[in-house]
Amino acid sequence: MKNNKIIVAYSGGLDTSVMVKWLSQKYDAEIITVTGNLGQKEELDGLQEKVLATGASKFLLVDLQEEFITNYVWKALKAGALYEGVYPMATSIGRPLLAKLLVETAISEGADTIAHGCTGKGNDQVRFEVGIQTLAPHLNILAPLRTWEFKSREEEIEFAIKNNIPIKIKKDSPYSIDENLWGIAIECGILEDPTLPPPEDAFQITVDPKVAPDESETISIDFEKGEPVYLNGNKLSPIELVNELNQIGGKHGIGRMDLIENRVVGIKSREIYEAPAATILHKAHYELEKLVLDKDTFRFKQNISNTIANMIYDGLWFTPLFKALGSFVESTQENVSGEIIIEMYKGTLSVLSRHSEHSLYNKELATYSAEDAFDHKAAEGFLKIYGLPFKTISQVEMSNKQRIPT
Numbered sequence: 001m002k003n004n005k006i007i008v009a010y011s012g013g014l015d016t017s018v019m020v021k022w023l024s025q026k027y028d029a030e031i032i033t034v035t036g037n038l039g040q041k042e043e044l045d046g047l048q049e050k051v052l053a054t055g056a057s058k059f060l061l062v063d064l065q066e067e068f069i070t071n072y073v074w075k076a077l078k079a080g081a082l083y084e085g086v087y088p089m090a091t092s093i094g095r096p097l098l099a100k101l102l103v104e105t106a107i108s109e110g111a112d113t114i115a116h117g118c119t120g121k122g123n124d125q126v127r128f129e130v131g132i133q134t135l136a137p138h139l140n141i142l143a144p145l146r147t148w149e150f151k152s153r154e155e156e157i158e159f160a161i162k163n164n165i166p167i168k169i170k171k172d173s174p175y176s177i178d179e180n181l182w183g184i185a186i187e188c189g190i191l192e193d194p195t196l197p198p199p200e201d202a203f204q205i206t207v208d209p210k211v212a213p214d215e216s217e218t219i220s221i222d223f224e225k226g227e228p229v230y231l232n233g234n235k236l237s238p239i240e241l242v243n244e245l246n247q248i249g250g251k252h253g254i255g256r257m258d259l260i261e262n263r264v265v266g267i268k269s270r271e272i273y274e275a276p277a278a279t280i281l282h283k284a285h286y287e288l289e290k291l292v293l294d295k296d297t298f299r300f301k302q303n304i305s306n307t308i309a310n311m312i313y314d315g316l317w318f319t320p321l322f323k324a325l326g327s328f329v330e331s332t333q334e335n336v337s338g339e340i341i342i343e344m345y346k347g348t349l350s351v352l353s354r355h356s357e358h359s360l361y362n363k364e365l366a367t368y369s370a371e372d373a374f375d376h377k378a379a380e381g382f383l384k385i386y387g388l389p390f391k392t393i394s395q396v397e398m399s400n401k402q403r404i405p406t
């Protein structure tokens with residue numbers, strides 16, 4: 001009796017299509033593929049016929065868009081999580097959710113093994129495997145791309161043709177592209193040379209800022225407890241809001257990134273990203289936090305943001321520390337409600353207005369005009385005490401002749 005079942009993380013691309021056939025030849029197991037829809041624009045229709053013709057017994061397609069935005073993306077947004085200060089991590093945030101889908105599918109189908117199509121030097125293998133090990137330690141994991149015989153895309157295509165695997169050979173696209181609602185990652189081909197700027201054809205959803213409209217466009221975003229709810233006064237679903245901002249931002253050339261980044265496995269890679277909605281929302285959210293968070297919380301949160309970004313990037317979503325830091329972030333969002341107005345113009349974002357009922361900005365304290373209510377005289381006593389430890393250190397050093405007055 002054949003009792004092994006393998007759940008395959010299936011994207012519809014060349015690697016995972018070849019992988020289904022390869023697994024069916026190498027293992028005496030039933031193969032079930034599962035595809036998560038995170039809002040990738042790639043064709044998802046027709047995948048079922050293709051995969052069933054390739055050796056799988058079952059094809060599952062699960063729409064995860066809503067869960068992705070509300071339980072994953074919003075967490076990262078509220079955390080202010082930008083890897084190495086810039087990358088909003090569309091790919092990195094999507095992987096733990098896909099790992100959860102794979103585990104849930106393995107459990108509901110009674111499978112003992114999960115196979116994914118990540119390579120041995122990428123970050124995604126880390127996110128999948130750490131996620132799967134944490135959520136379901138009893139499952140086996142297979143990563144055929146790390147071990148199989150194919151050395152190039154051409155060899156995979158040859159195998160596909162030989163085995164009648166229906167593949168769509170894209171019109172010579174030299175790039176490897178990963179897309180979801182929160183953004184697009186583009187690598188490979190000419191992009192591997194960091195001395196060269198990315199060619200225009202690498203970009204998928206944004207226009208070159210130089211050719212963006214000459215008219216600027218202004219939008220308002222309303223947040224409730226750190227989550228964006230209204231766009232230009234209209235209440236939108238999370239998916240609609242992100243789609244809409246991708247569209248408007250893309251039109252104005254917002255959210256292009258060209259980065260050298262540090263991968264988990266220790267190599268540096270050159271990545272191009274497009275993330276208009278993420279760029280706009282991070283900017284607006286940060287701006288609102290500046291208005292409503294007290295100084296100590298704001299400063300402390302900046303360090304936490306960085307730690308959380310590293311943890312997301314490094315595949316540590318389902319860990320105790322990540323959960324604990326998430327609770328901290330959640331408690332900081334209590335008053336992050338209000339409206340930010342932003343102008344988009346040729347790839348740039350300018351904040352035109354910020355407003356919140358929880359604003360800690362007090363014009364009477366901040367003003368340099370006659371209405372000033374700040375007690376300037378009180379600063380004298382404050383500074384005597386605030387500078388006291390450093391004054392004491394210097395007095396001791398000078399009396400020891402460790403240094404002369406400067």
Ligand code: ARG
Pocket residue numbers: 089090091092123124176177178185186187271
């Ligand atoms: N380097 C990015 C990350 O680790 C994106 C990788 C996306 N993959 C791709 N095939 N372009 O999050």
